[in-house]
Amino acid sequence: MDYFFQQLINGITLGAIYGLIALGYTMVYGIVGMINFAHGEIYMIAAFIGFLAFLLLASLGVTSVIVTLILVLVISMVFTSVYGFAVERVAYRPLRNAPKLAPLISAIGMSIFLQNYVQLTQGARVKSLPPVFTQNFHLTDSLTISTVQLLILGSTALLLLGFSYLINKTPLGRAQRACEQDRKMAALVGVDVDKTISLTFVLGAALAAVAGVMVILYYGVLDFYMGFLAGMKAFVAAVLGGIGSLSGAMLGGLLIGLIESFWAAYMGGDYKNVAVFAVLMLVLVVRPNGLLGRKQVEKV
Amino acid sequence: MNKNFLTFLPPVFLTLLLSLPLLGFFAQENSKDILLLQRWDWVLYATAAVFLANSVLIVLKKYPLPSFAISPPAKNLNALKALLFLGLLALPFLSSRSTIDLATLVLLYICLAWGLNITMGLAGLLDLGYVAFYAIGAYTTAILSHYYGLSFWQCVPLSGLVAAIFALVIGMPILRVQGDYLAIVALGFAEIVRIVATNWQSLTGGPNGMSGMPRPTFFGLEFGRTSSSGLPTFQDFFHIPFNSEHRLIFLFYCILGLAIIIYVVSKRLRCLPLGRAWEAMREDEIACRALGINLPRIKLSAYSIGAGIAGLVGAFFATKQGFVSPESFTFNETAMIVAMVVLGGMGSLWGICIAATFLVLLPELARGLADYRMLLFGLAMILVMRFKPNGLISVRQPTVKMS
Numbered sequence: 001m002d003y004f005f006q007q008l009i010n011g012i013t014l015g016a017i018y019g020l021i022a023l024g025y026t027m028v029y030g031i032v033g034m035i036n037f038a039h040g041e042i043y044m045i046a047a048f049i050g051f052l053a054f055l056l057l058a059s060l061g062v063t064s065v066i067v068t069l070i071l072v073l074v075i076s077m078v079f080t081s082v083y084g085f086a087v088e089r090v091a092y093r094p095l096r097n098a099p100k101l102a103p104l105i106s107a108i109g110m111s112i113f114l115q116n117y118v119q120l121t122q123g124a125r126v127k128s129l130p131p132v133f134t135q136n137f138h139l140t141d142s143l144t145i146s147t148v149q150l151l152i153l154g155s156t157a158l159l160l161l162g163f164s165y166l167i168n169k170t171p172l173g174r175a176q177r178a179c180e181q182d183r184k185m186a187a188l189v190g191v192d193v194d195k196t197i198s199l200t201f202v203l204g205a206a207l208a209a210v211a212g213v214m215v216i217l218y219y220g221v222l223d224f225y226m227g228f229l230a231g232m233k234a235f236v237a238a239v240l241g242g243i244g245s246l247s248g249a250m251l252g253g254l255l256i257g258l259i260e261s262f263w264a265a266y267m268g269g270d271y272k273n274v275a276v277f278a279v280l281m282l283v284l285v286v287r288p289n290g291l292l293g294r295k296q297v298e299k300v
Numbered sequence: 301m302n303k304n305f306l307t308f309l310p311p312v313f314l315t316l317l318l319s320l321p322l323l324g325f326f327a328q329e330n331s332k333d334i335l336l337l338q339r340w341d342w343v344l345y346a347t348a349a350v351f352l353a354n355s356v357l358i359v360l361k362k363y364p365l366p367s368f369a370i371s372p373p374a375k376n377l378n379a380l381k382a383l384l385f386l387g388l389l390a391l392p393f394l395s396s397r398s399t400i401d402l403a404t405l406v407l408l409y410i411c412l413a414w415g416l417n418i419t420m421g422l423a424g425l426l427d428l429g430y431v432a433f434y435a436i437g438a439y440t441t442a443i444l445s446h447y448y449g450l451s452f453w454q455c456v457p458l459s460g461l462v463a464a465i466f467a468l469v470i471g472m473p474i475l476r477v478q479g480d481y482l483a484i485v486a487l488g489f490a491e492i493v494r495i496v497a498t499n500w501q502s503l504t505g506g507p508n509g510m511s512g513m514p515r516p517t518f519f520g521l522e523f524g525r526t527s528s529s530g531l532p533t534f535q536d537f538f539h540i541p542f543n544s545e546h547r548l549i550f551l552f553y554c555i556l557g558l559a560i561i562i563y564v565v566s567k568r569l570r571c572l573p574l575g576r577a578w579e580a581m582r583e584d585e586i587a588c589r590a591l592g593i594n595l596p597r598i599k600l601s602a603y604s605i606g607a608g609i610a611g612l613v614g615a616f617f618a619t620k621q622g623f624v625s626p627e628s629f630t631f632n633e634t635a636m637i638v639a640m641v642v643l644g645g646m647g648s649l650w651g652i653c654i655a656a657t658f659l660v661l662l663p664e665l666a667r668g669l670a671d672y673r674m675l676l677f678g679l680a681m682i683l684v685m686r687f688k689p690n691g692l693i694s695v696r697q698p699t700v701k702m703s
Contacts (some may be wrong), residue, residue, distance in 0.1 A: 035350040049321045053338040056325065075321075082317045089314075096688050099583075102685045104426050104483060107640055109681025111424040112635050116675035121322050121342075127329070228631070232491070235484050253537055277488035284481060 002142040013149045013218065016156040017258020020239070020248035021210035021234035023163070024204025026151025027185075030180045030244035031200050032096070037107040038087050040231015041114035042205050045058045045083050046212030047222045048122055050076040051129055065132060069151075077209040084196055087114075093194070111231075119224040126223040129216050152214045159210060160250065166203075167246065176200060180244070198247070229273065233260070236280040242293020251291060255279075315350040316558025319343045334410035388556055392549040400548050402664065408556045408617055410656045413640040414562045414611030414649060419639070422566075422575060423602030424582030425475075428634055429486030433463040433607035435629035437614020439497060439504060442624050446513040452514040453565040456615045475599040480608040482603075490634065497626040509625025513618045515547065516554055523547035555616055561607055566649060569605075576603050579647075632674060639677045644683055645691020654693050 021043050028036040033266045035190045053075040057068050091110040133147035148170065158260025167173035175196045178186040215230075216222050237256040256276055263275045323342040392400050412434065419427045436440045437459040444450040444458060474485045479659055497504045504510060517524060521534045523546050535542045536551075569575040579600045581588045617622050636659060644655030659677075663670045684692050 035484060037483075045322070052321055052325045052327060052336065055327055055334060059336050079317065079321045082314070086318055091682050091686075095689075098685070098689055099424075100480070101420075101424050101426055101582075101646075102689050104480060105638070106682050106685040108426075108428065108483075108635070108638065109678045109680070111686070112674055113678030113682065116672075116678060117320065120671065120675060122326050125329070127327055127334075129332075190539065220699055229491075232484065232488060236488070239484075271495065274492050274495055276487075277492055280485060280488060281470075281473055284477050284485070288477040 002053055002140055003140075003265070005143050007261050009143075009145055009149060011258035011261035012254060013152050013257070014261055015254035016152050016202055016239075017211045017215055017218075017253075018230070018234045018237045018256050019250040019253025020156060020207045020232060022237040022253045023246060025209050025235050025238040026243055026246060026249040027176075027200050027204050028240070029199055031093065031176065031183075032103075034092070034100075035090075035107065035235065036087075036116055036201075036204075037104070037231075038091070038110040039204065040210065040227035040229075040234070041111050041118075042080060042084055042087065042227070043208040043230060043234075044222075044224065044227030045118060046076050046080040046209035047112065047216050047226065048118055048212075048224075049079045050209070050213035051127060051216055051222055053253070054132070056128060059217075073210065073213055076213050077206045080205045080209035080212070081202045082173055084201040084208075085255070088198055090202040093197075104141065115227065116219065128221045129164075131220055131262070132217055148214070148217045152218060154208060155214065158208065163203075163207070164246070172196070172199060183214045198258070205241055213219055233273075234280045236276055239280060240283050242290025243289065245292045245294070247294035303521060305576060310350050311346055311354055315347050316343065316569065319346040329480065332503045375517060392464075397545055397548065402661075404548070404552045404555055404620060405551055406657050406660045407552070407559050407612055408411055408620065409637070409640065409660050410611060410653050411555065411559050411562055411613045411616075412637050413644070413652045413656045414559070414566055415417065415606050415613065416637050416641050417603050417607030417647065417649065417652055418566060418578075420567065420611070420647070422570065422582065422647075423552070423578040423599060423601060425485050425603060426483040426638075427606065427633075428483045428492035429488070429493075429639070430606070430610055430637055431631070431634040432486070432490035432618065433467060434461045434575070434609035434614040434627075434633070435493050435497065435624075436466055437611030437616040438624045438628070439510075439614075439688055441615040441618040442510040443503065446510060446512065450514070452516045452615075456612060459615035460608045460612040463614065464604045464608035467607030468600060471600045471603040475603065477595045487631070490629070492633065494525075494626050494629055497629070509623055509627070511623045513622050513624070516551060516619055518550060523550065538543075540641040550673050551616070551620060555620075558612065560614065563649060574598065574601060622634075635674065635677060639681055642681055643692045645693055648691060648693070651691050 009227070021039065024037060024039045024042070028034065028039070048287055054068065057071055062068050077227050087110055091106045092103055096104055135153070136144045137146075137150070138144050167176060173185065175191045176190050178189075178198070179193055179196045185194055186196075186217040217227075234253065237252035238249045239252070240255060241250070241252030256279070259279060260272050260276055263272045267275075281291045319344060323346055324338060324340060324341065325335055336505055353421075388403075391403055392638060395403075408588070416427065416430050419425050419430070440459040440462045441452070441455040444455050445452070448542075450458070470485070471490050472481075472483050498507050500506070517523070518534055521530050521537050522528065522531070523534050526533065528694055531627075534546060577588070577593050580591075581593065582599060585595060617628075621628070640656040640659055643659070644650075644652035663673060669676070680692075
């Protein structure tokens with residue numbers, strides 16, 4: 001039974017990371033109506049920036065773990081946000097009124113570009129970060145939860161609170177929701193649509209940055225290819241939860257994390273990714289709007 | 301002047317910020333620990349490059365270049381095509397073994413890109429899992445010949461058929477749904493195919509792959525030194541000395557034949573009601589549905605025809621390499637084929653043909669560029685979509701024009 005609960009903890013931790021990435025997909029889809037293929041790469045870049053920031057702080061002689069962690073998170077979020085902003089400016093904004101295939105191809109080009117950019121500048125080999133937190137808490141004899149897991153769960157919960165406040169209560173969130181419903185009408189009543197879309201990408205990138213930093217703390221390894229699979233799974237999570245729905249993305253992320261870790265625990269690790277994609281197919285057949293999604297109305 | 305100078309600042313500042321973390325620092329792993337090294341020169345180069353590019357753009361905006369369009373005179377075009385065809389026919393007799401190999405590879409990619417052109421160029425469906433059907437075709441040939449002893453020419457149509465059936469099964473649920481799910485589902489499907497091919501050791505040999513592909517025969521005549529089927533070998537039948545290149549030359553002609561068939565089929569399909577429906581759907585799905593076109597059905601047909609072609613090409617790939625392994629079917633392969641279609645101009649067969657030739661020969665021509673190949677592909681895809689969304693090389697005119 002402990003084994004089951006252990007997998008539950010692992011699954012929820014993994015799911016929180018997927019959920020954070022999935023939020024970026026779902027926000028962008030909600031507001032611009034396109035799949036941001038480069039979002040997985042943004043997450044990968046965040047992990048690299050976080051990794052470099054850890055090394056930088058270590059070489060500068062910062063020893064306090066808490067200070068390091070906060071600084072790394074801030075550095076990674078800031079610079080990753082710049083990447084998110086630049087991706088939108090370069091690859092998507094000029095194509096906003098182009099035929100619908102154009103931004104998709106541009107996005108896939110951006111994804112390939114970023115992946116190879118990191119490979120060329122940071123090297124193709126898998127990098128490893130020495131463990132920062134090593135302490136484990138024993139809940140029962142064989143059931144443990146690590147500091148990193150607690151950290152991931154805690155920071156995700158905190159971020160979600162802040163994030164939902166931002167979306168529901170602030171002028172930025174109002175503008176964001178308005179653009180999501182009707183971009184033209186929002187522009188007519190004085191919402192700066194370009195700025196709102198830029199901020200959406202920045203927000204998505206900042207959330208992905210937290211996920212990226214947490215994942216290198218959790219697994220301790222990173223490479224230029226890590227954004228591909230994680231990005232795809234997060235997208236599956238967004239679709240599962242209902243694309244465009246923010247709480248759906250988080251729910252989808254948790255479910256995908258649970259499916260993955262239970263499948264790996266009970267059926268073996270070889271086919272766990274197959275299971276995740278099978279879920280995607282199943283969702284599209286049975287419930288195309290996702291678990292919490294609204295029915296999409298097509299506008300001409 | 302002052303105003304011009306200000307427009308410089310944001311992109312340059314942005315580049316500085318972007319390059320600061322990933323270009324400015326990198327980690328080097330020693331045997332014991334990780335070192336953080338700095339390279340500020342790279343940051344400087346990147347910023348300077350963006351500054352220069354920006355100034356060029358600003359100058360260009362003020363003094364635009366005279367626009368030029370390459371449009372070869374139509375009457376010479378057929379002569380050019382005939383010349384090209386004759387050149388291809390004569391190629392094996394004029395060149396070395398390695399050139400024939402390379403030409404076969406180029407033709408394979410042209411066939412693949414033309415297959416994707418049906419899905420992507422004509423019907424406007426972004427299929428990022430195209431390589432999965434290529435893999436299915438190759439593995440079908442390998443499995444059928446290895447376990448059931450089928451000959452190459454029996455395997456070829458079956459490979460195409462199996463790939464098309466897979467496309468139907470995958471496409472049926474996805475293409476019914478609104479939105480661009482196909483791209484990512486196809487991506488996932490390609491990943492599944494690769495995972496299964498890697499992990500199903502007993503069937504596919506796992507990461508080691510399968511070897512011993514069936515060899516194509518010339519109406520039953522084999523190309524080996526000795527024959528295993530009882531019939532005489534190719535060289536005995538025609539009373540010519542044995543040459544191991546015969547098999548390669550024959551394979552080259554087979555793939556050339558396949559390319560011509562795909563070319564003709566693509567051209568004809570475009571004029572059928574089905575092809576017109578594809579192009580109409582690419583332009584406007586809602587208008588198309590209003591005209592009573594059954595969207596899922598025509599999407600599915602485009603998807604599975606493209607997949608079927610990939611399966612056929614996969615069979616030829618298997619026999620050309622003599623070996624299939626999951627290594628050959630990564631996402632980079634799909635990215636390269638998508639780049640061929642995008643750069644060549646979606647829907648334009650000749651543009652795609654030129655782009656495919658160029659992209660396959662590029663690493664051969666410029667070995668130093670090999671590392672930067674994928675980086676440049678990605679960049680090219682973004683730039684082409686931004687500045688010439690109809691394709692770099694050629695723009696396909698609509699089949700039907702309103703007069």
